[in-house]
Structures are given as structure tokens and as C-alpha cells.
Amino acid sequence: MKALRYSLPLALGLAVLLAWQIAVREARLPVYLLPAPSDIWAAFLADFPSLMASLFATLKVTAAAFLLALVLGVMLAVAFSQSRIVENALYPYAVVMQVTPVVAIAPLILIWVGYDRIELALVLIAFLVAFFPILSNTTLGLKSADHNLIDLFRLYGANRWQILWRLQLPGALPHILGAAKIAGGLALIGAVVAEFVAGSGTATGLAWRIIEAGNRLEIAKMFACLALLALLGIAIFALLSALEYALLRQWHESALEKQD
Amino acid sequence: MTIMVGQPLLSLRGIGKAFGKNAAVLEGVTLDVEKGEFLTLVGPSGCGKSTLLRLIAGLIAPSAGTLSFPAGRPEIAFVFQEPTLMPWATAAANARLALDLEGVKRGEAEARARAALQRVGLDGVAAYPRQLSGGMKMRVSIARAMAVRPQLLLMDEPFAALDEPSRQALNDDLLTLWREDGMTVVFVTHSLYESAYLSTRVAVMAPGRIAALLPQNPPAQRDESWRLTAEFAAAAGRISAALKGKP
Numbered sequence: 277m278k279a280l281r282y283s284l285p286l287a288l289g290l291a292v293l294l295a296w297q298i299a300v301r302e303a304r305l306p307v308y309l310l311p312a313p314s315d316i317w318a319a320f321l322a323d324f325p326s327l328m329a330s331l332f333a334t335l336k337v338t339a340a341a342f343l344l345a346l347v348l349g350v351m352l353a354v355a356f357s358q359s360r361i362v363e364n365a366l367y368p369y370a371v372v373m374q375v376t377p378v379v380a381i382a383p384l385i386l387i388w389v390g391y392d393r394i395e396l397a398l399v400l401i402a403f404l405v406a407f408f409p410i411l412s413n414t415t416l417g418l419k420s421a422d423h424n425l426i427d428l429f430r431l432y433g434a435n436r437w438q439i440l441w442r443l444q445l446p447g448a449l450p451h452i453l454g455a456a457k458i459a460g461g462l463a464l465i466g467a468v469v470a471e472f473v474a475g476s477g478t479a480t481g482l483a484w485r486i487i488e489a490g491n492r493l494e495i496a497k498m499f500a501c502l503a504l505l506a507l508l509g510i511a512i513f514a515l516l517s518a519l520e521y522a523l524l525r526q527w528h529e530s531a532l533e534k535q536d
Numbered sequence: 537m538t539i540m541v542g543q544p545l546l547s548l549r550g551i552g553k554a555f556g557k558n559a560a561v562l563e564g565v566t567l568d569v570e571k572g573e574f575l576t577l578v579g580p581s582g583c584g585k586s587t588l589l590r591l592i593a594g595l596i597a598p599s600a601g602t603l604s605f606p607a608g609r610p611e612i613a614f615v616f617q618e619p620t621l622m623p624w625a626t627a628a629a630n631a632r633l634a635l636d637l638e639g640v641k642r643g644e645a646e647a648r649a650r651a652a653l654q655r656v657g658l659d660g661v662a663a664y665p666r667q668l669s670g671g672m673k674m675r676v677s678i679a680r681a682m683a684v685r686p687q688l689l690l691m692d693e694p695f696a697a698l699d700e701p702s703r704q705a706l707n708d709d710l711l712t713l714w715r716e717d718g719m720t721v722v723f724v725t726h727s728l729y730e731s732a733y734l735s736t737r738v739a740v741m742a743p744g745r746i747a748a749l750l751p752q753n754p755p756a757q758r759d760e761s762w763r764l765t766a767e768f769a770a771a772a773g774r775i776s777a778a779l780k781g782k783p
Contacts, residue, residue, distance in 0.1 A: 427595045429633075432637045432684070447624075449624070529666075
């Protein structure tokens with residue numbers, strides 16, 4: 277059954293590619309309308325060095341934005357859990373930041389940060405997209421600590437940092453890791469959006485390559501960039517899922533099913 | 537030989553507790569807990585047993601009355617109805633909790649936790665809570681309490697969720713710990729049979745107050761067979777009558 281779980285989708289994917297290849301060739305579709313998989317592969321090989329450089333540029337922005345969101349999101353959530361005043365004062369603004377479409381803020385950030393520091397601007401925009409799920413889920417996780425355990429900690433003389441460090445943070449770990457999986461994908465989306473808004477001539481990531489290729493009607497190259505973005509997204513998700521499994525497999529219910 | 541009548545370990549005078557604007561959960565509770573006794577609080581659900589236990593532990597403050605430890609505050613441990621273990625920590629790490637919080641050196645804390653686990657019949661110290669049965673989790677919870685070497689052990693319906701054989705086994709093991717350590721136990725239960733089996737004194741509670749205090753005189757060494765004696769039936773009968781409000 278396990279072999280089938282991987283071979284089935286793989287076989288389906290190969291069949292679709294094959295059908296796509298044959299259909300495009302048989303219908304003699306022009307390559308600027310719908311390239312065949314072999315055309316996309318050829319475009320990928322032809323532009324391999326520049327595509328890899330772009331992939332790396334997008335990866336760098338995504339990773340920086342994700343780590344920034346993770347660190348600041350958890351830190352702010354900790355501040356919320358320690359002080360109701362801080363939470364009441366800041367949470368509404370975090371919500372405002374979340375519900376305002378980031379595409380609308382992006383031009384402002386680009387102007388403020390400046391096109392000469394484009395990478396920083398891209399990271400900030402992607403960070404804004406990825407930040408809220410971490411903050412919101414971590415806050416929930418920190419507040420979900422077992423009240424009897426908190427009582428027990430207090431009875432045994434724990435101070436608030438011991439309660440935070442030994443009880444609330446470990447208990448919030450499943451929430452944080454779940455949010456990280458969402459935020460990882462969102463950071464990539466944010467990076468792509470930021471590159472689109474920044475436009476050509478500045479950014480060098482995959483999204484910008486898509487715009488460039490589109491302007492030149494290099495549809496095969498557009499597909500190659502899309503495929504790389506999808507693979508990057510899958511790799512981020514797989515990496516964070518693996519991290520989640522490694523950290524939770526001993527004790528958390530979510531990891532239990534995978535073992536059985 | 538003079539018998540020293542010592543101070544009580546714990547003294548409650550006119551204790552009342554209300555949460556917010558709701559009706560009082562406890563009113564005018566006066567009670568002395570003697571050193572070394574096994575006191576059971578028995579009563580229907582919602583009569584304030586657990587609230588009284590939390591007040592004694594200092595987890596909540598009384599709205600009225602005074603609560604004092606005349607001979608100084610003893611080392612207190614608490615066992616909840618649920619095992620209340622940290623799922624991310626092994627049995628050993630859970631048993632070590634209070635010692636870690638107090639800053640006891642790692643080696644000593646580990647040794648004490650291991651010894652406490654062995655006393656409750658657990659050797660698998662590296663197991664995580666999810667790998668343990670309900671009864672074993674409760675044993676870890678008791679080991680965590682015993683690791684602090686408590687003078688006053690507070691237990692809030694600890695065995696209510698267990699199957700009958702596990703419950704009886706834990707009752708006997710608890711009595712052994714109590715006898716060996718000479719600690720004071722205040723034990724909340726809604727089972728009059730459990731209270732008759734365990735205690736040296738039973739406080740029968742009606743909503744918000746103590747309705748009757750019944751001294752018990754169980755044999756020092758008791759086991760399964762004692763539950764079948766007329767003496768046990770009579771003790772249970774007295775508690776049952778007090779629960780129903782009969783004199």
C-alpha cells in the first residue's frame with residue numbers, strides 16, 4: 277500500500293505530461309501559446325544558470341521573511357501572553373496589518389525603503405504576509421496551557437519565566453509548527469507578490485523572470501519558472517513538515533497516526 | 537508518660553468562598569487537620585470539596601475566614617483528578633518537575649524522581665505519558681507529588697476515572713506511602729466506599745459546608761478482605777447516612 281501511495285500520483289503525473297506532449301505535437305500548437313513539456317525542459321536547460329540565480333534570490337527573500345516572521349511572531353505572542361495590556365494595545369493593529377491587502381501596502385514600502393535596498397523591501401513585504409498566522413497561532417498555543425498544570429507550577433514555586441519556558445512554550449509547539457507550515461508558503465507568496473510590485477529592472481527573483489519572459493512571449497520559460505516556484509513551495513512545506521514530525525513524534529497526537 | 541496534644545497541622549476558621557457575584561461555594565467551614573491523619577472529604581458533586589482543597593493548597597484565596605498552619609507551612613503536594621502530566625516530557629521528567637522548579641541539582645533530582653517512581657511501581661522512566669495506561673499515568677502523577685517529600689498531600693478525586701482494579705491497587709499503594717512517610721493526607725472523593733476504606737476521619741460535606749465529621753477506626757493493615765467485613769459495611773453505612781443528612 278505504501279508503494280502505491282507514492283507510485284500512483286507519480287504515474288498520474290507522468291501520464292498527464294505524456295498526454296500534454298502528444299496533444300501539443302498532434303495539434304501543432306505554436307510554442308508561444310502552449311509549449312510542450314519537452315519545450316519547457318529545453319527552456320529550463322537553456323537558461324539554467326540565470327534561472328538558478330533567480331531561484332536563489334527568491335529563496336533568500338522567502339527564507340529571510342519567514343525567519344523574521346517566526347522570531348517576531350513568537351516574541352510578540354510571548355509578550356501578549358505575559359501582559360494583557362500589551363495584547364490589548366497591539367492586537368488590533370496586528371489584525372489591521374493582516375486584513376489590509378499587502379499588495380496595496382507594497383508600493384509604499386518600496387518607496388520608503390528605496391529601490392536601492394530592494395532586497396530589504398521585498399523581505400519586509402513577504403514578512404507582512406507571513407507574520408500574522410505565527411502571531412495568532414502562537415498566542416492561542418501559549419494561552420492553551422493546562423490550567424491545572426499552571427496551578428501545580430505555582431504551587432511548586434515557579435516564577436512566570438519558568439511557567440513560560442517549561443510549560444507554555446513546549447505546549448504551544450504544535451501550534452507554532454502548524455503556523456510555520458502556513459507561514460512558509462505565505463512567505464513565498466509574499467516574495468512573489470513583492471517582486472511583481474517591484475517590477476523589472478530591480479528584483480532578480482523568479483517572479484520577475486516570469487514578467488520578463490511574459491513580455492518577450494517566452495511562454496516555455498514562464499512555465500519553467502512556475503515549475504521552479506512550485507517545487508520551491510513543496511520543498512519548504514516538506515522541510516517544515518519534517519521538522520514538525522521530528523519535534524512532535526515522541527509525544528503529540530498529530531504525529532501518532534503516522535507511526536501506526 | 538504525658539501525651540503532648542500538639543497544634544493541628546492546618547486550621548480553618550469560618551472559611552467562605554464565593555466566585556464573583558455567584559452564590560457562595562463554601563460558607564463558615566471550620567476544621568482542624570491533625571498531623572498524620574488521613575482525612576477524606578466526601579460529598580456530592582458541586583458541594584465545594586475541590587474548592588476547599590484548592591484553598592488549602594493556596595491556589596485560591598478565601599473570601600472570608602482564616603486559614604493557617606499553626607506549626608508553619610508544611611511542604612505541600614497536590615494530585616489532580618486527571619494525571620495532569622506534561623505530554624512532551626518523560627515519566628522521569630514529569631516526576632522531577634517540582635525539584636527542577638526548586639533548582640535541585642540535576643543528579644539528585646533524577647535520583648529522587650526515580651526512587652519516587654519505583655515506590656509507585658514504575659520502572660519505565662523513559663516512557664512518555666501517551667505510552668502509559670490511565671492507571672500508570674496516575675502513578676506518575678503520585679510519584680511527582682511524592683518526589684517533593686510532602687508533609688501534606690492533597691488529592692482531588694485522583695482515582696475517579698480509573699477502573700475498579702486499578703483504583704483498589706492504587707488505594708492500597710497510597711495507604712502504604714502514607715504509613716511509611718507519616719504524612720498527612722487530605723483526600724477528596726465522591727465514593728463513600730473509598731472514604732470508608734482509606735480514612736482515619738471522614739468529613740461529610742453538604743453543599744457549602746461540612747455536615748458531619750466521622751472518626752474512623754480502620755485496621756492498620758487492611759486489604760481486599762476487609763471490604764467484606766461487617767465492620768467495613770458499618771463504617772460505610774454511617775458515612776452513607778450522614779451523606780443523606782440522617783443523624
